[in-house]
Amino acid sequence: MTMVEKAAMEKGADSKKSKLTRIQREKREQILRAALDVFAIEGLRGATLAKIADAAGMSKPHVVYYFGSKDAIYTDLLESLLETWLSPLRELSAEGEPLAEILTYVRRKLRMSQDMPRESKLFATEILHGAPRTVDQLSGELKSLVDEKAAVIEKWSSEGKLANVDPHHLIFSIWAMTQHYADFDVQVCAILGQPRAEQLFDEADAYLTDFFVRALRPTVE
Amino acid sequence: MTMVEKAAMEKGADSKKSKLTRIQREKREQILRAALDVFAIEGLRGATLAKIADAAGMSKPHVVYYFGSKDAIYTDLLESLLETWLSPLRELSAEGEPLAEILTYVRRKLRMSQDMPRESKLFATEILHGAPRTVDQLSGELKSLVDEKAAVIEKWSSEGKLANVDPHHLIFSIWAMTQHYADFDVQVCAILGQPRAEQLFDEADAYLTDFFVRALRPTVE
DNA sequence: CATTTTTCTGTCCAAATGGTCAAAAAATGT
DNA sequence: ACATTTTTTGACCATTTGGACAGAAAAATG
Structure with missing residues (x-):
């Protein structure tokens, strides 16, 4: 050795x-x-x-x-990625204004997709293929972080500061929608007629912000 | 031969x-x-x-x-898949009640993820890797279908029957969120603590319906 | 039953690929 | 300057894998 x-x-x-x-x-x-x-x-x-x-x-x-070995490179890459990948969620603070906190999270996650499309694809491919190297971290580290933040969101909902949504699925939605722009960029660009990548993410930002505001604003009665 | x-x-x-x-x-x-x-x-x-x-x-x-050849099998599989994959969107009718039409579409798409997870993953992997075999169809057949339906949604929005959202991005959202449950099932299950797949999709259905209703219901002023 | 066509498989091969190894080159220490 | 350790590579190897081929088995055809 x-x-x-x-x-x-x-x-x-x-x-x-x-x-x-x-x-x-x-x-x-x-x-x-x-x-x-x-x-x-x-x-x-x-x-x-x-x-x-x-x-x-x-x-x-x-x-x-x-x-x-080739595998070692891949594994190393994946490991060092996970932490970065989770950081936006870590920053979601229970102290802030609920809706604003979530919108900030969405924006940070979208920004991450924009800035690190290769990392996003790498991660997506890994999960797609069953995440043999990552399952443990998913159901360990990742799960507890998500559970923790989900509890915060849950609390916001119950206090009427946020619409009443399942917090876990809300987080899935955010992941799905933001990562979509990085992972499936080929499809997105094909359909929109190849806009400049920069402009695409601006559009996405505007759309997502608006969308989540509508979906999450507590219903005034 | x-x-x-x-x-x-x-x-x-x-x-x-x-x-x-x-x-x-x-x-x-x-x-x-x-x-x-x-x-x-x-x-x-x-x-x-x-x-x-x-x-x-x-x-x-x-x-x-x-x-x-191996490639021929893959290509054949992919080609025959595309039509099936698009069919739920085809069924979105301009004649129906706007919100209901979209919710039905979401539900059909989710159902498809539930029933055909392998197909979903196959397609996702292909796009993720740049869709070398599929780009043409994406920017041809798929694009025109999406454009057509986007126009319908656009019209609904402008008539005040639906919240004012970018229709293309709305369609992306629907794809992203529904396919997420099939493509990243490993991650979803790891985080939720391996619920039965059946129950998972019921949860997702309830969540998505509720979510899209909130986001798309026209704002009464 | 003979013949022709289609279906099916054992065997083999060339190319690709992950990885080894010995040895050269560069750096480092004294 | 010399010895030692670390870095770097060309040459090589074992395995895997896509696929060719010849011919057997089976089915269709006459």
Whole structure:
């Protein structure tokens, strides 16, 4: 086993930054960036070490030297992604104004789809195929975060500050609608007649804001 | 070239049922069924002829005999799927009561996700990966259908029978939310704590109906 | 029953691909 | 300058996999 792998391996047990040197971290980063491009378009099976190596501008054995296997790259990518992916929901605060908090969340999530379409697709593909590498985190970390925030929304609803909706399904709606623009961009663009991506997300923003306001504003009686 | 392939090839030019004998159609059907299972889980690249042949209970060359290549099976599956996939939208009628029409559409689409999760995943994966085999149909057949129905919805909105929403984005919302339950079922179930699939779709139905009513009911002023 | 056509499979092959390995090149320490 | 460790790659290998092929089995046809 190489030094790099040994060092990389301690990531969990050791401190966050681990024992990787600056160069090692840069190289790994470089590979991950290239791999993201390839995996997002081709999927895990469709991607090849050669393509990744090529995209990263290095030889195939070099890639293996730094990660040990194609799967390891994929897994690493996925793991480091999950945290980022969850962060918008983390920021949803129980203290804020209910409707505004949710709209902000929607907007943040949409922004994330806009800025990280490859990551979105990677994640979507993984889940679509049964998430063999991720199920544990889904029903662990993710579930508890969602449950926590769902409770907050539930409370808002019961206090009449928000329409009475199932909070879990509301969160699913937000995920579905925001990620749709990143994951199925080809379809969306085909139907709208290829608008500029930038404009598309502005449209989506306006639409979603309006839509969720209507759906969530408490009914005045 | 085999007889089967020759006959199958004329599908487009010739009459719908083509020259295939009953047995040939049955065999092809059998292969397609098996392939759907495999493709939905493994994706195009992940699926192998061996797995498909195995799932169909026949030898690998036999599968090739009937379809010529793995890609041909995939493409065939995808093509025959598109029509089915669009049918709920086709049924949206300009004559009906606006809100009810849309709710019926949502329900039909959700039902389709429930009954055909593998097809949903297959389609989703294809789009996600850039839909190389499908872009033409997307920006042709699909686009015109969507445009047509969007015009209907637009009209409803302008007549005050429906809230004023962008009709294209509304359709995207419906797709996103209904398909989410099929495509990302693993995630949904992980978060909800594995409810029975049947119950899940009942919940989703109730939620979506309620949600779209709120969002689409014209604002009384 | 003979012949022709269609269906079906065992066997094989070439290409692609994940990964190894030895050794060169570069960096690092002394 | 020398020794040691780390980085980098060309060459190579084993396995997988899509698919070709020849011919057997079965069915249709006469």
